[in-house]
Amino acid sequence: MAGFRSLAYQVRDARNDRALRRHSLRRCLERFAPYGHRATWWHLCDRHGIAPEDRGADPLRLVAALEELEDARAVWLEYERQFAERRRREKHHGLRRPEWAWGGSGDAVVRCADPGVRPEGSLGEVLRRLVRALESEPGTACPVCGEQELRWPPVTAGPRRVPSGAGGSSGHGPWEGAWAWDGPVCAGCGIVVPKPALADTPTAGAA
Numbered sequence: 001m002a003g004f005r006s007l008a009y010q011v012r013d014a015r016n017d018r019a020l021r022r023h024s025l026r027r028c029l030e031r032f033a034p035y036g037h038r039a040t041w042w043h044l045c046d047r048h049g050i051a052p053e054d055r056g057a058d059p060l061r062l063v064a065a066l067e068e069l070e071d072a073r074a075v076w077l078e079y080e081r082q083f084a085e086r087r088r089r090e091k092h093h094g095l096r097r098p099e100w101a102w103g104g105s106g107d108a109v110v111r112c113a114d115p116g117v118r119p120e121g122s123l124g125e126v127l128r129r130l131v132r133a134l135e136s137e138p139g140t141a142c143p144v145c146g147e148q149e150l151r152w153p154p155v156t157a158g159p160r161r162v163p164s165g166a167g168g169s170s171g172h173g174p175w176e177g178a179w180a181w182d183g184p185v186c187a188g189c190g191i192v193v194p195k196p197a198l199a200d201t202p203t204a205g206a207a
Contacts, residue, residue, distance in 0.1 A: 004031040004073065011066045019055045021062050028066065032073045034123050035191075036108040039115035043123065044068065072123035076109055079131045110144060110191045111182070117190030119144050138199040147188030150198075 002010075010016055010024035026041065033040040042052060044065040050057045110130055112118050119126045126144055133143030141148050183195040 002027065004028055007031070008066055008070065011062055014059070018057060018059060018062075021059055022055055022057050025062050025066055025069075028069060032069065032076070034072055034076070034109040034127060035112045035118055036115065039108075039112040039118055040069075040123070042115055043118050047122070068122050068124065072127050075124050075127040075131065079127075079134070112190050113185045113192050114190055119189035119191060133197065138197055140199055142186035142188060142191065142193055143197050144191055145186060145189040147186050149187035150184035150193060151187055152184045 007024045007028045011021050011028070013021070016024070025044075029037050029040055035043060044050065045052045047068065048061045048065040050061050050065065109127065110119075129144050133139070142150065183193045183198065185192055
């Protein structure tokens with residue numbers, strides 16, 4: 001299975017046809033998609049003027065989208081590296097308090113409940129804001145956009161995801177893309193805010 005760097009090389013390789021270069025960019029999102037696969041793809045298409053279904057997209061636009069994705073990935077990998085180093089130091093000194101970090105490695109780093117509602121700015125800018133929040137004390141607002149209105153999903157028996165192929169305009173409710181235990185959805189930028197990022201976490205389903 002090709003890794004992120006191999007796929008990025010295929011996107012840049014001018015010897016490849018446009019369809020392959022686009023396909024390779026889509027496959028990069030299987031390795032790293034900060035908002036989730038669909039939301040990240042739509043974000044990159046909107047930012048770089050790519051029609052989501054265009055298999056003959058301009059290679060220059062594809063490379064520009066790739067560069068944005070690479071910048072965000074570098075931000076996140078550096079955060080994960082520093083986090084792991086800090087945890088090793090703390091464990092060495094006997095500090096084993098429960099702690100948590102956003103997942104990466106292909107999972108949504110900052111999941112969007114509705115793929116059509118996403119934060120403003122480039123992926124790298126958003127992740128830099130996120131890292132600053134992670135390195136600070138938990139707050140009461142969205143760690144990405146600062147919005148105070150956080151909407152809790154209704155309590156469910158288990159996690160629910162948007163069915164494969166469904167999008168933000170499919171008629172599904174805004175909570176169906178979120179894991180119920182993650183936390184509220186930001187009314188501003190649409191991310192699912194994990195509860196550990198919040199100083200006060202009321203019962204899910206609260207207004």
